[in-house]
Amino acid sequence: MASYRCYYCEHETGSVHLINFFQSRVDREELLCDECYADWIESLKSEP
Numbered sequence: 001m002a003s004y005r006c007y008y009c010e011h012e013t014g015s016v017h018l019i020n021f022f023q024s025r026v027d028r029e030e031l032l033c034d035e036c037y038a039d040w041i042e043s044l045k046s047e048p
């Protein structure tokens, strides 16, 4: 079974979420674990 490394916390996880975000005008894709994905969603909600 494949395992992935979370972009944010760098823990290995078997369950990941692929996210898209813009950084320095570049569209990037990164993998986040369940926990960091939840945090990321929360950070989006807090933006105006």
Ligand SMILES: [Zn+2]
Residues within 6 Å of the ligand: 006, 007, 008, 009, 010, 011, 032, 033, 034, 035, 036, 037
């Ligand atoms: Zn993580």
